[in-house]
Amino acid sequence: MQAQLRYHRIPETLSLFAFSMLHFGCGAEGDRSQVIQRDEQPGAAVTREEFGELTDGTSVDVFTLTNMDGMVVRAITYGGIITSLRVPDRDGQIDDVVLGFDDLAGYLSEHPYFGAIIGRYGNRIAGGRFTLDGQEYTLATNNDPNHLHGGITGFDKVVWQAESFERDDSVGVVFTYSSAAGEEGYPGKLDVRVTYTLTENANELVFDYYAVTDAPTPVNLTQHSYFNLAGDGSGNVVGHELTINADHYTPVDSTLIPSGEIAPVVGTPFDFRTATAIGARIDQEDEQLRHGSGYDHNFVLNRSDGPLTHAVLVYEPQTGRTMDVYTAEPGIQFYAGNFLDGSITGKAGNVYGHRSGFCLETQHFPDSPNKPEFPSTILRPGEEYRTRTIYVFGVRP
Numbered sequence: 001m002q003a004q005l006r007y008h009r010i011p012e013t014l015s016l017f018a019f020s021m022l023h024f025g026c027g028a029e030g031d032r033s034q035v036i037q038r039d040e041q042p043g044a045a046v047t048r049e050e051f052g053e054l055t056d057g058t059s060v061d062v063f064t065l066t067n068m069d070g071m072v073v074r075a076i077t078y079g080g081i082i083t084s085l086r087v088p089d090r091d092g093q094i095d096d097v098v099l100g101f102d103d104l105a106g107y108l109s110e111h112p113y114f115g116a117i118i119g120r121y122g123n124r125i126a127g128g129r130f131t132l133d134g135q136e137y138t139l140a141t142n143n144d145p146n147h148l149h150g151g152i153t154g155f156d157k158v159v160w161q162a163e164s165f166e167r168d169d170s171v172g173v174v175f176t177y178s179s180a181a182g183e184e185g186y187p188g189k190l191d192v193r194v195t196y197t198l199t200e201n202a203n204e205l206v207f208d209y210y211a212v213t214d215a216p217t218p219v220n221l222t223q224h225s226y227f228n229l230a231g232d233g234s235g236n237v238v239g240h241e242l243t244i245n246a247d248h249y250t251p252v253d254s255t256l257i258p259s260g261e262i263a264p265v266v267g268t269p270f271d272f273r274t275a276t277a278i279g280a281r282i283d284q285e286d287e288q289l290r291h292g293s294g295y296d297h298n299f300v301l302n303r304s305d306g307p308l309t310h311a312v313l314v315y316e317p318q319t320g321r322t323m324d325v326y327t328a329e330p331g332i333q334f335y336a337g338n339f340l341d342g343s344i345t346g347k348a349g350n351v352y353g354h355r356s357g358f359c360l361e362t363q364h365f366p367d368s369p370n371k372p373e374f375p376s377t378i379l380r381p382g383e384e385y386r387t388r389t390i391y392v393f394g395v396r397p
C-alpha cells in the first residue's frame with residue numbers, strides 16, 4: 001500500500017486544520033466556541049439559502065461551502081444530502097463529481113440514498129432483528145429480507161437542524177437531529193450531530209460524527225455519496241483505479257449479510273492492495289461478485305498507528321482526479337453502483353446507467369448487532385459516539 005500511495009498525501013501532511021483536529025479528538029463539541037467570523041477577509045466561505053419545501057411546507061435549505069482552490073460543496077438540510085461537489089481536474093477544469101438531482105423534488109422521489117447521511121445503522125441488519133441486553137428488537141425489512149440503512153425513514157429522509165461556521169482555515173455546516181426513542185424500531189433517544197468541514201486550501205472534506213443516547217442502541221453512521229471523478233453524467237466508473245488498504249473483507253450470503261468470516265483478499269477479485277481498475281475483474285465468475293451483482297462488500301481496513309487509516313485511493317485516469325479516504329472506522333463498503341440501471345434521471349438530464357457512480361461508505365461491519373465477533377456498534381448512555389472520515393481531492397499529472 002505504501003508504495004502505491006507514495007505520490008499522495010499521507011496523514012502527516014494533512015492540512016494544519018485536519019492535523020490539529022486529529023489531536024483534538026474527533027469532535028466539534030469544543031470547537032464551536034472557537035468560531036471566528038471573518039466576513040471581510042478572503043478565504044473559504046459558506047452561504048445558506050432556501051432549496052425547496054416539503055409538501056407540508058417545511059423549508060429545506062442549502063449550504064454552499066467554497067474554498068480557495070475552487071472546490072465547492074453544496075449540502076441540504078434534508079438528509080444532510082451532498083447535492084454537488086465540484087473539484088478541479090489536472091487542467092484546472094472544475095466539474096461536479098457526485099450524482100444527484102437539480103431540485104428537492106428529485107431527492108423526495110425514490111432513489112438509492114444519493115449523497116445522504118445514513119443512520120441509525122448504515123448497511124444491513126439480518127432479518128431486521130437483533131437482541132440487545134436480552135431484549136429482542138424488530139426493525140423494518142426494507143431491503144427484503146433485511147433491514148438496510150436505518151429503515152423506511154432513515155436519517156437520509158429527515159430534515160436536520162443546521163448551522164454554518166467559519167474558522168481560520170475552514171468553513172462548514174453542523175447538522176443536528178434528535179431521533180426519538182423507538183424511531184424505526186431502535187431503542188433509546190439518539191441525539192446526533194454530523195459536521196461537514198471544507199478546508200480552505202487542501203481540498204479536504206471532513207466528516208465528524210457524534211451521538212449520545214439515553215438507552216443502549218446500535219449506531220453506525222456513514223455518508224452515501226456516489227462519485228464519478230470523471231464528472232457526473234460522464235458514463236460508468238469502471239475505469240477508475242482503486243487501491244484499498246485491506247488484507248481482508250467480509251464475505252456475504254446472497255442477501256448481502258456477512259457470514260462472519262474475515263476472509264483474506266489474496267487471490268480473489270477483492271484484492272485491491274495495488275491499484276486496479278474497478279472493471280478489471282468485476283464481471284468475473286465469482287460467487288461473491290454474484291451475490292453483490294459486482295462489488296458491494298465491506299473491506300476490513302488494515303489499521304495504522306494513528307487515529308485515522310488511509311483507507312482508499314481512487315484515481316481517474318482521464319481527468320487525473322484523485323480521491324483519498326481516511327477514516328477512524330474499521331471498515332468500508334465499496335459499492336460499485338451495480339443497482340443503477342438507467343431508470344433514474346438526475347442533474348442536467350443525466351441518466352444514471354449501470355455503475356455510473358461508486359460509493360465508499362466508511363463504517364463498522366454489516367450486521368454487527370448479530371455478530372458478537374465483529375467490533376461492537378452498541379452505544380450506551382454516558383458514552384459518546386465519535387468518528388471521523390476525510391475525503392481528500394487532488395490530481396495526478
Ligand code: GLA
Nearest residue numbers: 112113256296333335339359
Ligand atoms: C448500499 C448497499 C447496496 C445498495 C446501496 C443502495 O451501498 O450496500 O447494496 O443497497 O446502498 O442502492
